[in-house]
Amino acid sequence: MDQSGLAPRRTALYLLDQITGEGRLMAELIANGVLERLAPEDRARAQSLVMDTLRGMERADRLLQKNLNRQPGLTVMNALRLGVTEICGRKEAAYGVVNSYVEIIARNKRASQMKGLVNAVLRKYADDGAEAWDKLRTPRTPKWLRDPLGEAWGAKVMTAMEEAHFKGAPLDLTAKGDAAALAERLGGELLPTGSVRLQDPGQVTALDGYEAGDWWVQDAAAAIPARLLNAQKGEDVLDLCSAPGGKTLQMAAAGANVTALDISEERLKRVHENLERCGLTANAMQGDALEHEGRYDAILLDAPCSATGTIRRHPDLPYAKDGSGFFALMELQEVMIDRALSLLKPGGRLVYCTCSLLPDEGEVQIEELLDRNPNVRVDSSIQNLPWVDPAWRSPEGGLRLRPDFWPERGGMDGFYMAVLRPTA
Numbered sequence: 001m002d003q004s005g006l007a008p009r010r011t012a013l014y015l016l017d018q019i020t021g022e023g024r025l026m027a028e029l030i031a032n033g034v035l036e037r038l039a040p041e042d043r044a045r046a047q048s049l050v051m052d053t054l055r056g057m058e059r060a061d062r063l064l065q066k067n068l069n070r071q072p073g074l075t076v077m078n079a080l081r082l083g084v085t086e087i088c089g090r091k092e093a094a095y096g097v098v099n100s101y102v103e104i105i106a107r108n109k110r111a112s113q114m115k116g117l118v119n120a121v122l123r124k125y126a127d128d129g130a131e132a133w134d135k136l137r138t139p140r141t142p143k144w145l146r147d148p149l150g151e152a153w154g155a156k157v158m159t160a161m162e163e164a165h166f167k168g169a170p171l172d173l174t175a176k177g178d179a180a181a182l183a184e185r186l187g188g189e190l191l192p193t194g195s196v197r198l199q200d201p202g203q204v205t206a207l208d209g210y211e212a213g214d215w216w217v218q219d220a221a222a223a224i225p226a227r228l229l230n231a232q233k234g235e236d237v238l239d240l241c242s243a244p245g246g247k248t249l250q251m252a253a254a255g256a257n258v259t260a261l262d263i264s265e266e267r268l269k270r271v272h273e274n275l276e277r278c279g280l281t282a283n284a285m286q287g288d289a290l291e292h293e294g295r296y297d298a299i300l301l302d303a304p305c306s307a308t309g310t311i312r313r314h315p316d317l318p319y320a321k322d323g324s325g326f327f328a329l330m331e332l333q334e335v336m337i338d339r340a341l342s343l344l345k346p347g348g349r350l351v352y353c354t355c356s357l358l359p360d361e362g363e364v365q366i367e368e369l370l371d372r373n374p375n376v377r378v379d380s381s382i383q384n385l386p387w388v389d390p391a392w393r394s395p396e397g398g399l400r401l402r403p404d405f406w407p408e409r410g411g412m413d414g415f416y417m418a419v420l421r422p423t424a
């Protein structure tokens with residue numbers, strides 16, 4: 001048989017097993033070199049197969065349920081999910097898909113006796129599987145996360161967010177210089193917030209201006225906190241949780257004296273690489289935000305969080321996580337906000353943000369801060385900036401961004417952000 005599709009599919013199956021069975025994140029697996037043995041085009045293929053399967057998981061499972069008396073072991077189930085996604089979701093020719101997964105399972109010592117089942121089940125989708133797939137509802141987020149998000153935002157918004165998650169995300173860039181000129185050069189859209197959006201970018205590193213460091217990849221929502229901080233030339237600015245460095249680059253490009261801290265030596269390497277590629281300067285250093293000393297005009301705290309705002313790009317998150325670590329993150333966020341406020345010079349400002357859809361990591365953190373510290377106010381004037389959509393305004397004075405906003409443009413990451421100013 002034709003062996004060409006086997007390598008990316010086998011890797012896709014391994015990735016899916018690790019995500020759904022071991023709770024590993026895709027980014028972590030890739031950083032550990034899982035894709036390295038594959039040819040570059042196969043890497044992209046393996047990755048996109050996994051992403052599509054995770055995004056459409058509920059559809060694949062619903063279609064499979066009809067043809068399975070009981071759920072097989074994880075690897076066989078995941079091979080079936082990948083196969084159904086390819087045939088029904090990606091509309092690929094069934095023959096090659098079925099043969100590949102049968103071959104992969106046949107070569108798997110623990111699962112080889114199930115190759116007949118894989119063959120028999122996948123074949124059933126060859127004729128009308130694609131049509132059945134298209135008729136199914138937008139795939140739902142796993143219950144552990146759907147419940148709290150639905151409670152926070154309501155059923156209608158939940159469905160709209162799920163639609164955004166299912167569609168995935170375009171590529172957003174932040175320009176080092178003139179964003180309008182960059183949009184024109186790359187044939188992208190200049191967004192109201194100043195980011196440049198490309199709908200169908202191809203390989204990022206091959207785009208014009210990558211080598212020259214004229215831009216960096218940063219979701220439009222993720223670019224807003226540094227815009228709110230509005231670092232000025234010559235100001236002493238602290239990026240407390242900086243890696244991989246998107247916001248550090250924005251503040252360095254504005255001419256501020258940026259100290260970029262991160263607890264992870266490994267992740268800090270990315271900050272150094274990004275600064276070097278873009279020809280920008282910052283004092284990037286490894287350190288714990290809770291122990292850092294100094295006094296700053298402006299501080300950006302992009303706190304570690306559930307990252308539930310990034311599901312459009314990271315559909316593995318709801319399957320790799322179960323929410324069990326989130327409470328500890330919320331406690332850390334609270335301590336970090338207090339610590340960050342203590343590092344401000346008189347008259348200084350702090351932007352607190354998280355790429356989370358959970359109010360406990362955003363709105364509630366700010367409400368609780370105001371309760372325990374009457375000497376801080378939320379600077380709600382940012383809600384009136386000309387490029388701020390009124391729909392983003394949050395009652396306590398911050399901005400709430402959600403993936404279902406800008407649906408006609410391709411959405412945005414979920415984020416919460418607020419500008420805080422000590423009054424004494």
Ligand SMILES: C[S@@+](CC[C@H](N)C(=O)[O-])C[C@H]1O[C@@H](n2cnc3c(N)ncnc32)[C@H](O)[C@@H]1O
Binds near residue numbers: 261262302
């Ligand atoms: C949301 S990410 C930051 C993203 C970054 N601001 C950007 O825009 O590219 C959170 C970061 O916080 C770092 N972190 C976690 N605990 C920390 C601590 N106690 N002190 C400093 N950094 C910490 C993590 O290593 C991670 O890189």
